[in-house]
Amino acid sequence: MKRVHFEKLSRTDLDEYITLIVNNTKKTNWKILRSSIIQKTSFPELYPEDLGAFLISDFENLNKIYNDKQILSSADIKLAKKIFNYSEYWAKKIGDFFISKYEKLGISTCFYCDMNYIFPYNTIDSERRMFDLDHFFENADSPLTATSLYNFIPSCQVCNSRIKHDKPFNILYHLENEPDINDFTNISPSSENYKFDENVKIIISENSTGLGFFGESSKFDIIFDTEENDYKRVIKGFNLQERYNFPMIKKQALELLNCKRQFPDTRVQKIATFFNTKFCDVYSAIFRLDKDTEDNAVFGKLYKDVLKYND
Numbered sequence: 001m002k003r004v005h006f007e008k009l010s011r012t013d014l015d016e017y018i019t020l021i022v023n024n025t026k027k028t029n030w031k032i033l034r035s036s037i038i039q040k041t042s043f044p045e046l047y048p049e050d051l052g053a054f055l056i057s058d059f060e061n062l063n064k065i066y067n068d069k070q071i072l073s074s075a076d077i078k079l080a081k082k083i084f085n086y087s088e089y090w091a092k093k094i095g096d097f098f099i100s101k102y103e104k105l106g107i108s109t110c111f112y113c114d115m116n117y118i119f120p121y122n123t124i125d126s127e128r129r130m131f132d133l134d135h136f137f138e139n140a141d142s143p144l145t146a147t148s149l150y151n152f153i154p155s156c157q158v159c160n161s162r163i164k165h166d167k168p169f170n171i172l173y174h175l176e177n178e179p180d181i182n183d184f185t186n187i188s189p190s191s192e193n194y195k196f197d198e199n200v201k202i203i204i205s206e207n208s209t210g211l212g213f214f215g216e217s218s219k220f221d222i223i224f225d226t227e228e229n230d231y232k233r234v235i236k237g238f239n240l241q242e243r244y245n246f247p248m249i250k251k252q253a254l255e256l257l258n259c260k261r262q263f264p265d266t267r268v269q270k271i272a273t274f275f276n277t278k279f280c281d282v283y284s285a286i287f288r289l290d291k292d293t294e295d296n297a298v299f300g301k302l303y304k305d306v307l308k309y310n311d
């Protein structure tokens with residue numbers, strides 16, 4: 001699962017985002033709220049005088065602001081909800097911002113599941129989008145980050161509305177018997193530290209009925225394999241393993257694996273040598289998987305891992 005490429009936005013793009021919000025905000029309100037907060041917080045640097053700088057705080061800082069929320073008084077919360085009133089003032093404008101930057105941000109498949117395409121499209125009179133903008137930290141739980149750029153995760157409606165919705169983290173990540181987490185920097189796709197792909201292998205595993213060379217989909221399971229607790233929580237939270245084990249998805253993964261068995265690397269290399277062409281060109285012609293497909297097509301991670309980790 002990819003990271004949202006916020007680092008690819010230019011200074012001009014960020015200024016565009018800031019302007020769209022700051023120009024419609026009463027600056028005195030932020031001044032009042034900030035002065036109340038900095039009297040109480042141990043981390044005043046998280047709350048710069050410049051509202052624009054606050055809005056483009058990176059995810060690491062958003063995580064700290066989230067953990068700092070216990071200092072907020074009810075008057076602070078009330079004022080924060082007024083200043084950062086996402087649904088009343090900015091939902092459409094922020095949505096349009098993400099539409100206009102979708103290529104830079106790498107928006108093509110859901111950042112949580114990689115199972116559904118997410119993209120903008122045009123009708124005769126307007127630009128629309130086939131995606132939701134999930135608030136990683138929910139507005140009610142974290143009113144200060146409701147319009148912060150790095151808090152938005154473009155996602156499919158299943159992940160955003162049906163699964164994550166406004167569930168508290170302990171429910172979403174099934175934390176009942178585990179200690180609370182306060183560090184979300186490995187978990188949010190908008191964080192620099194999000195390394196799902198490096199830490200999780202999606203593999204095909206024979207179940208007790210035995211896979212066989214031309215195994216049927218009921219004879220194997222798709223497994224999300226990881227040692228990292230953070231990613232175990234994400235996999236569980238978004239029901240990834242259960243959702244990936246739909247028979248048609250398993251069938252396609254198995255077809256790819258069968259193709260790999262017929263064309264091991266040595267055979268691909270022989271073909272490349274015979275036709276005097278590159279290994280990677282023959283490889284992508286056989287498996288229909290090149291870098292672009294891996295990065296931008298649904299199930300890119302699944303197909304890449306099936307070829308990489310299964311023999």
Ligand SMILES: [Zn+2]
Nearest residue numbers: 110113156159
């Ligand atoms: Zn999704």
